[in-house]
Amino acid sequence: MRHLHHLDLDAYFARIGWSGERAPTWATLRSLHLAHVVGIPFENVEIVLGGVPSLAPADLEDKLVRQGRGGYCFEHNLLFAGVLEALGFGVTRLAARVRMGSDAIRPMTHTLLAVExxxxxxxxxxxxxxxxxGLLEPLPLLPGVASPQGAWRFRLVREDDLWLLQTVYGGQGWFTVYAFTLERRESVDFEVANWYVATHPSSPFRHTLRVQRSGPHERAYIEDRLLTVVRSDGSREERELKDDHEVLRLLVHDFGLLLPWDTVFPAPPERAHPPARPEES
Structure with missing residues (x-):
């Protein structure tokens, strides 16, 4: 049984800058989803510094809402699920295998939501x-319906008993981001996956700083000390950040994360090749 936690919706809405109608409608779901994606960054600072994020509802609210921090998939989507349920939506928590163009079978370490x-x-x-x-707005659970979202496009397609989330990547056409089923997942499933992603020696989130923000016309991400900005006009900017102070300045002023100025990140690993596309857990 999921423990009840009474979210402070006023504080959450203030955090994401949202003031819409608090009713379980499509318009509310769509605007809330966009406001959350734009308002709370994706980040794995806690993991890189040796911690394991708590998925307890009160802790999620404290970190992402009151502390001015972000998080990764489990934190974002489990907090968002609680908000939607408080507003009267029906929510099923799901799990996915990230593909990002690979045919390798990866563990089921991403979470997403089916919303009624x-x-x-x-x-x-x-x-x-x-x-x-990732998505800026929700997608209807219908196969093959392309959804323009700002400068980006997404769709869902079927592959046997799987659903695939796809997006258009550069000139490569449709590109599979992840695969999932509609089987309901429980809190214990996310606890296990969260521990694995945060602690496994081969997890890309354990050793590599990843901070990302999205908007309708621009995406920006930091991977270790490389800042990349991709814009809707197709332009791309990359810049190496010289030290922790410059990283922190960007995280606070450009990404909106409240972090202590004395934060010290592990030394970034040597890059033998250019960094891969940004990838969620």
Missing amino acids: VPGEAHPYIADVGFGSG
Whole structure:
């Protein structure tokens, strides 16, 4: 049984700058989803510094709302699920295998949501926790319906018993981001996946700083000390950050994260190759 936690909705709405109608409608879901993605960054600072994020609802609210921090998929989507349920939406917590163009079978370490909107004939897929390559708005759970979202496009397609989230990546056409089923997942499933992602020696989130923010016309991300900005006009900017002070300055002033000025990150590993596309857990 999921422990009840009474979210401070006023504080959450202030954090994401949202003032819409508090009713379980499609318009509310859509605007809340966008406001959350734009308002709370994706980040793994706690993991890089040796911690394991708590998924307890009160701790999620404290970190992402009151402390002015962000988080990764489990934190974002589990907090968002609680908000939606408090507003009267039906929410099913799901899990996915990230593909990012690979055919390798990866563990089921991403979470997303299926949301029931009263009066709507089909659920919507919501995902505020993928990072800079993820959804800006929910998608109808219908195969093949392309959804323009700002400068980006997404769709869901079927592959046997799987649903695939796809986006258009550069000139490569449709590109599979992750695969999932509609099987309900429970808190214990996310606790296990969260521990694995935060502690496993081969986890990319344990050793590599990843901070990302998304908007309708621009995506920006920091990977270790490399800042990358991708804009809707196709332009791309990359810049190496010289030290922790410059990283912190960007995280606070550009990404909106409240971090102590004496934060020291582990030395970034040597790059033998250019960094991969930003990728969620």
